[in-house]
Amino acid sequence: MMNDPLLPPPPPPVSSRTTPKKSRRPGVANSAKILATGLATTATLGLTAGYALASKTETNQAPVNTGTPSVPTNATPTVPAPATPEIVTPSVDNNSVATPEVTNPPVVEIPVPTVAPAQPGNSWGNGGNNQQSSGSR
Amino acid sequence: MLTLSSTREVIAMGVHCRIDIAAPQAPLLVDSAIQLLTDLENLWSRFRPTSDISRLNQANGLPLHVDSRTISLIAAMKQAHVDTRGSFNPCQLPTQIAMGDIRSLRSPGNTVIPHNSGVFASLEEIQFHSTSSVSLPPHMTLDAGGIGKGFAVDLIAQQAIEHGATYVCVNLGGDIRVNEASSTPHDSPVDIMHPLQHDTIVSTISLRNGAVATSARNARQRDGRGIHNHIMGTDTDIVGASVIASSATWADVWTKHLILTANGLQDVDNVGLAGLIVWSDGRVEKSHHWKDFEQC
16 A cells, blocks of 8 residues: 555554453442441431421420419509511611711600699788789889 | 898899898808809890700700709799690790890890791600700790799799798799798788789788799880780780799799680689789789788
8 A cells, every 4th residue: 555645644553452351340349338328328317307306396395384374463464565577677788888876865754843832921911021023024 | 040131132034133031141142042043044044145045946956965953944844834734835935036025125135046946836845865955846945934033933942941041032023932930020921013003902912931923914015125915825815913832933834824714713723822813904803712822
């Protein structure tokens, strides 16, 4: 055969396998590894489910009704506060401009003397210096 | 210890003031009384821009630190407004000023309030934040006026008694407070003057411990200046009123109720006080308890 430069080069020669191909049959070690992994996974799932079930049972445990409520006889029953809706606080953008906190100052009560009658005099006409009550003149 | 009597007469809070004190240290107590009167006028005058009342009127709703006595005065205003069912109303200054009641009748000084001030029918929104901090609602203004004089008279008398006076009589423009020990020979006759006929006595009463106040619609009209009626509210034919109570504060408050309420004498009786009213036609009407104090 001549070497024609216009023809593509011939493919390289395929070397023949010199070592015999090993068998791919799974061995005993691989089977044991799969078995161990399966057992560990099953145990983990079992423990997790067990803990979850136990926790759920404690939460749902109903209080024991002891009959008479433990309220002192002279206590005034109080009206339970109405449930307040949950207030969702909007997230704060840390990059926003800081504004001063406006707080309402506390409100206090100031006592006022009560109105009461006066005490009349008892020595009439002793020539004292009369005052005049005349409406701011 | 020798007891001395001391008397002093001054012009304060736009009116004539006379203070009589009997005590071992009477001259000193009178000096202290005059000083207290001056201090209170500086705190409550609406004609002085630095007074607590003027500063509150300009505060536009913000809390303000003021003297503790101003707090007590404003607390009394709130209570009086409630007890008289609104007859006593210390926040009608815009109406008074619109009618021309701007200047002091005794001394230089004008009343300055924000242009958007309004008349309020409720004092509930006045809030105290401590014994020295208070806030008015925006656009509200206060006028210490008659209740300020009554409160001042009570504080002066109380101070004198606490410092050993056996007798004290304070007369601030017709708001009179008397306190005397039972052993003193003093008598405190008070002539109640007619609001229209200035030389006419409509009643003479005697007090041992207590106060009497007289208010007249024309009290802020003097020598052709001022306004002919400074007590705003319901129109009645009542031109003047007097009330006897344990304190000059409450006595002054209830005079306003009597002038503005046709059946006010019954209300005054119901709270245990004594009252007198003068109608525009000159008639004088007295409450049931008035005779307990009237000299025959």
